[in-house]
Amino acid sequence: MIKTLRDRAQDPKRITAGQDYVLSYEAKKEDVTKAAVKKSVKKVGNSRTIIEADLEKIG
Numbered sequence: 001m002i003k004t005l006r007d008r009a010q011d012p013k014r015i016t017a018g019q020d021y022v023l024s025y026e027a028k029k030e031d032v033t034k035a036a037v038k039k040s041v042k043k044v045g046n047s048r049t050i051i052e053a054d055l056e057k058i059g
Contacts, residue, residue, distance in 0.1 A: 017041040
């Protein structure tokens, strides 16, 4: 599993809205803007599968 700088395990099932590269990756993957991804994270939480389902409705 991937470790963070603080030596914590990173969870691939979650999206961190504060990490610009995570937002960029998800935005490119779903063909939406980073702002739309960030808005979706605030709306439905940080679970990757729920966010992707929410973005499917948008895009």
